[in-house]
Amino acid sequence: MSDYQKYQKQYVSLMNKYPTIQDLKKRALRKIPKVSSEYLETGTDDETTLKNNIRDLSKIRFRPEFLKGELDVQLDTTLFGHTFSAPFGIAPVGLTGLMWPGIEKMLATAANDMGIPYCLSTVATETPENIGPLISPTVGWFQLYVPPDMPTTLDILKRARGAGFKQLVITVDIPQPSRRQRTRRAGLKMPPKINAQLIWDGITHPHWLKDTLINGLPRLRTVENYNTFKMNVEAFKTKQRGSNLSWEYAQKIKDAWDGPVLLKGIMTSEDALKAIDAGFDGIVVSNHGGRQFDGAPSSIYVLPEIASAVNGQIPIVFDGGIRTGLDIIRAIALGADFTLLGRAFIYSVSALQQLGPYHAYNILFEEMENNMRQLGIETVQQVKQLQAIIENDNSYT
Numbered sequence: 001m002s003d004y005q006k007y008q009k010q011y012v013s014l015m016n017k018y019p020t021i022q023d024l025k026k027r028a029l030r031k032i033p034k035v036s037s038e039y040l041e042t043g044t045d046d047e048t049t050l051k052n053n054i055r056d057l058s059k060i061r062f063r064p065e066f067l068k069g070e071l072d073v074q075l076d077t078t079l080f081g082h083t084f085s086a087p088f089g090i091a092p093v094g095l096t097g098l099m100w101p102g103i104e105k106m107l108a109t110a111a112n113d114m115g116i117p118y119c120l121s122t123v124a125t126e127t128p129e130n131i132g133p134l135i136s137p138t139v140g141w142f143q144l145y146v147p148p149d150m151p152t153t154l155d156i157l158k159r160a161r162g163a164g165f166k167q168l169v170i171t172v173d174i175p176q177p178s179r180r181q182r183t184r185r186a187g188l189k190m191p192p193k194i195n196a197q198l199i200w201d202g203i204t205h206p207h208w209l210k211d212t213l214i215n216g217l218p219r220l221r222t223v224e225n226y227n228t229f230k231m232n233v234e235a236f237k238t239k240q241r242g243s244n245l246s247w248e249y250a251q252k253i254k255d256a257w258d259g260p261v262l263l264k265g266i267m268t269s270e271d272a273l274k275a276i277d278a279g280f281d282g283i284v285v286s287n288h289g290g291r292q293f294d295g296a297p298s299s300i301y302v303l304p305e306i307a308s309a310v311n312g313q314i315p316i317v318f319d320g321g322i323r324t325g326l327d328i329i330r331a332i333a334l335g336a337d338f339t340l341l342g343r344a345f346i347y348s349v350s351a352l353q354q355l356g357p358y359h360a361y362n363i364l365f366e367e368m369e370n371n372m373r374q375l376g377i378e379t380v381q382q383v384k385q386l387q388a389i390i391e392n393d394n395s396y397t
């Protein structure tokens, strides 16, 4: 029986027990060691941006319209010429196996079954060669942390494209590694070292430990064999070209890729317009889930301005703080064409392993569908036309 069939059999009981992403989060944080939960949950510095991503989304309201008769709600959304079953996908997350061993295969398989994108990180714990065969090229997005030299960059691109990934996402928002105090205090080392703390963490989380013993400790398998890209968690971002990534260099990467290329981490209309001028196919409005710069606004705060500047010329993908289907509606109403979720899908696997991503998908799908009915609308196109009310914004009160 496939994982999807297993999920279908358990759908009702899982939906009753874990009706929201928040329920999955609670279970996930109980099931994984502290070193994993701190890595997953951390922002940077005071974590203001991380909190504001969620808070600012919750301030967006809509006036429902009624007497619309029978509504036929459709969530399918076309992006880069392919129709996905819903306007959301799985964001790139690094060091993934620390949150659950074998997680990339579970996320990729479910994304493929559900018909939503899965973006594999350069610093995931699985390789494009092992994940590519599980997914169709339109579902497969590959995220690039730009290596320090062109030969390594070209080799990674060749491997990802050869493995079947069609969309490339270049992450641009890491000029320098950020300070993530929680992971420091939790003693995260890369590769994780077997020490007393990890042993204790493992013993107190036996399911995670059992699966880790079967799969081995997480390794950055895609990049571990490049001499120029030898990594550990503290250093891996300094050793890449992040610190001197330029428009010219990004352009060279784009030219080397056969397929749509998006820039991830765009937070201003100026950079969005430059991305259009440089011929990029899309942008991801994102502040890296609050993990890079704590002085940044929430990503939803900058979205309307960027959307108005971009004016439909290229698709805008949005991430940061999405925990519900209503949040996805909020992001689309404020200008996104598509959305990604990072932590939410990781919670789902840490909570329910291979059934998790199917469940997260269904929660988000049902929340979107239900809220669109409450609003009296049927299509994602109509979500785009909603008039938002921002709580405490004087222009609306």
Ligand SMILES: Cc1cc2nc3c(=O)[nH]c(=O)nc-3n(C[C@H](O)[C@H](O)[C@H](O)COP(=O)(O)O)c2cc1C
Residues within 6 Å of the ligand: 039, 040, 041, 053, 091, 092, 093, 094, 095, 121, 122, 123, 124, 143, 171, 264, 286, 287, 288, 289, 290, 291, 319, 320, 321, 322, 340, 341, 342, 343, 344
């Ligand atoms: C644990 C963790 C690891 C991440 N690793 C990466 C990464 O390797 N590459 C990347 O571009 N973004 C990475 N991100 C950022 C996500 O792609 C995404 O922008 C962010 O999680 C969105 O916010 P959300 O978690 O509130 O959905 C990571 C985020 C988290 C939480």
